[in-house]
Amino acid sequence: MHGDEDDGRRAGSAVPLELLRARPARERADAARNRAAVLEAAARLFAEHGVAAVSMDQIAAAAGVGKGTLFRRFGDKSGLAAALLDARERVLQESILHGPPPLGPGAPAAERLAAFMDAYLDYLLEHLDLVRMSETATPGARYRIGAYRFWHRHLAILLAGGPDPEHAAHAVLAALAAEHVAALLPELGEPRLRAGLHRLAIGRLA
Amino acid sequence: MHGDEDDGRRAGSAVPLELLRARPARERADAARNRAAVLEAAARLFAEHGVAAVSMDQIAAAAGVGKGTLFRRFGDKSGLAAALLDARERVLQESILHGPPPLGPGAPAAERLAAFMDAYLDYLLEHLDLVRMSETATPGARYRIGAYRFWHRHLAILLAGGPDPEHAAHAVLAALAAEHVAALLPELGEPRLRAGLHRLAIGRLA
DNA sequence: GGAGTAATCGGACTATAGTCCGGCTGTGCA
DNA sequence: TGCACAGCCGGACTATAGTCCGATTACTCC
Numbered sequence: 001m002h003g004d005e006d007d008g009r010r011a012g013s014a015v016p017l018e019l020l021r022a023r024p025a026r027e028r029a030d031a032a033r034n035r036a037a038v039l040e041a042a043a044r045l046f047a048e049h050g051v052a053a054v055s056m057d058q059i060a061a062a063a064g065v066g067k068g069t070l071f072r073r074f075g076d077k078s079g080l081a082a083a084l085l086d087a088r089e090r091v092l093q094e095s096i097l098h099g100p101p102p103l104g105p106g107a108p109a110a111e112r113l114a115a116f117m118d119a120y121l122d123y124l125l126e127h128l129d130l131v132r133m134s135e136t137a138t139p140g141a142r143y144r145i146g147a148y149r150f151w152h153r154h155l156a157i158l159l160a161g162g163p164d165p166e167h168a169a170h171a172v173l174a175a176l177a178a179e180h181v182a183a184l185l186p187e188l189g190e191p192r193l194r195a196g197l198h199r200l201a202i203g204r205l206a
Numbered sequence: 207m208h209g210d211e212d213d214g215r216r217a218g219s220a221v222p223l224e225l226l227r228a229r230p231a232r233e234r235a236d237a238a239r240n241r242a243a244v245l246e247a248a249a250r251l252f253a254e255h256g257v258a259a260v261s262m263d264q265i266a267a268a269a270g271v272g273k274g275t276l277f278r279r280f281g282d283k284s285g286l287a288a289a290l291l292d293a294r295e296r297v298l299q300e301s302i303l304h305g306p307p308p309l310g311p312g313a314p315a316a317e318r319l320a321a322f323m324d325a326y327l328d329y330l331l332e333h334l335d336l337v338r339m340s341e342t343a344t345p346g347a348r349y350r351i352g353a354y355r356f357w358h359r360h361l362a363i364l365l366a367g368g369p370d371p372e373h374a375a376h377a378v379l380a381a382l383a384a385e386h387v388a389a390l391l392p393e394l395g396e397p398r399l400r401a402g403l404h405r406l407a408i409g410r411l412a
Numbered sequence: 413g414g415a416g417t418a419a420t421c422g423g424a425c426t427a428t429a430g431t432c433c434g435g436c437t438g439t440g441c442a
Numbered sequence: 443t444g445c446a447c448a449g450c451c452g453g454a455c456t457a458t459a460g461t462c463c464g465a466t467t468a469c470t471c472c
Contacts (some may be wrong), residue, residue, distance in 0.1 A: 026439095027449095027450095028437085028438055028439075028449070028450065029438070029439090030437075030438070030450070030451080031438095031449085031450065031451095034450090034451085052345070055427080055428060055429085056428075056429065056430085057427090057428075057429090060452090065451075065452075066451060066452025066453055067429090067430080067431095067452070067453070067454095068430095068431080068432080068433090068450090068451065068452050068453075069450075069451055069452065070452095071429085071430060071431080072450080072451090076429075076430070077429080077430095132345070136342065136345065137429095139258070139338070139342065139385070140385070140388070140389055142385075142389075143389040159411075159412050161412065162410075162411060162412040163401075163405060163410070164398065164401065164402050164405070166394065167390070167394060167398060167399065167401075167402030168402065168405075168406075168411045168412060170381075170386070170390055170394075170402075171377075171380075171381045171402065171403075171406050171411060172411075174377075174380040174381045174383065174386045175376075175377045175380045175381075177380065177383075177386075179345070179346070179348075180376070180380045180383075182346070183346055183348075183349040184373070184376055188372065188373060188376075192370065192373060193373065195369075195370065195373075196370050196373030196374065196376075196377065197377075199369060199370070199374075200374075200377050200411070201412075202412060203409070203410065203411040203412025204368075204369070204409065205365075205368060205374045205377060205378075205406070205409040205411065206365050206367065206368040206374060206407075206408060206409025232469090233419095233420095234419070234420065234467085234468055234469070235468070235469090236420070236421080236467075236468070237419080237420065237421090237468090240420090240421085261457080261458060261459085262458075262459065262460085263457090263458075263459090266422090271421075271422075272421060272422025272423055273422070273423070273424095273459090273460080273461095274420090274421065274422050274423075274460095274461080274462080274463090275420075275421055275422065276422095277459085277460060277461080278420080278421090282459075282460070283459075283460095343459095
């Protein structure tokens with residue numbers, strides 16, 4: 001899924017469990033230590049100086065690892081951002097799949113849509129810079145990470161009544177892009193942005 | 207507006223004509239020559255190797271100018287892309303302002319909306335890589351360039367009947383972002399994408 | 413035609429993302 | 443406990459965007 005660091009334990013892949021256990025499936029102790037050190041250092045530096053102002057060199061130095069380790073582990077800066085967001089994303093996804101209505105299953109589609117827009121916007125506003133980094137570091141990154149596919153699938157199902165739910169879901173997600181929200185927030189303010197996004201999801205834009 | 211290179215002749219600014227003529231308003235002959243050489247070299251290299259695969263160094267070398275000249279003139283890579291798109295954009299903007307209906311004034315808003323979506327998508331698909339570069343080179347670039355403001359204003363006027371035309375216009379433009387269209391095109395194909403965008407503009411998404 | 417001036421020129425310089433590979437070490441096995 | 447090796451480590455290396463400033467040169471005014 002999203003945090004696809006290239007270690008052995010990929011979740012949800014089709015590889016049989018035996019094959020994973022054939023080679024040392026667990027990551028080495030030093031690798032685990034370094035991973036934790038990197039995530040901790042990155043979180044601290046990002047919080048301290050802002051996401052954009054922190055270089056990968058600084059993170060590597062602060063974590064006490066080499067650049068090679070950093071990049072092999074997380075791919076690039078967007079991968080590092082995704083890894084930091086991973087836990088938060090899982091919580092939201094879990095609430096959607098198995099949580100109580102209206103965010104979870106059991107409520108009418110329109111109510112679930114509204115709940116999703118609110119919940120996603122909450123998540124986005126809380127981590128705007130980090131999400132922005134994870135979406136824009138490399139061209140097309142946003143559409144490749146597993147999280148996008150999850151949100152898209154969820155929206156397409158909720159929009160199933162319309163003419164083209166697949167495209168409608170993409171259109172809603174376009175308006176939820178971190179870059180877009182970051183640009184609109186100072187211009188419109190949060191309440192107006194939130195209301196507009198609700199109308200978009202409901203299909204009452206014009 | 208969009209191609210805001212920092213020479214003396216800014217179009218559409220509020221500066222009185224006298225002030226512009228007080229200092230040497232015309233660009234120097236060598237500057238004009240270099241500007242043309244850069245644009246020509248960039249257009250050729252972009253067409254030959256693709257926008258992403260051409261470095262600013264290569265462009266400078268091919269144009270026979272130094273890097274300093276290149277960057278002073280166009281600011282950054284997105285500025286260069288914007289300058290190359292400038293002529294095309296003006297044509298579209300002119301058609302909207304003074305051309306025949308339904309793209310130009312005189313037709314009902316719904317028809318003008320459909321015409322705009324078609325015309326903009328034509329423009330976008332024809333120069334997808336270049337627009338993408340101009341929009342994504344630097345964070346927030348898309349929302350700062352004058353062209354975005356133009357499209358937004360136009361859409362907001364056409365969407366005037368709805369609850370929040372300003373936000374609706376932003377939402378439509380979010381779905382027209384080069385990054386977004388580039389990601390959806392291979393997945394949905396052009397006809398489906400076009401149809402979906404029409405529905406979005408009409409407000410019949412769901 | 414000549415001097416003054418202001419803008420331009422261009423290449424050296426910095427900062428950062430991302431790659432590569434020789435050496436090392438933790439881990440599983442005997 | 444010792445061995446073999448897969449996988450990890452980390453810093454040197456490359457490529458590119460963007461900055462800076464001394465030298466140069468086009469334009470203006472006398």
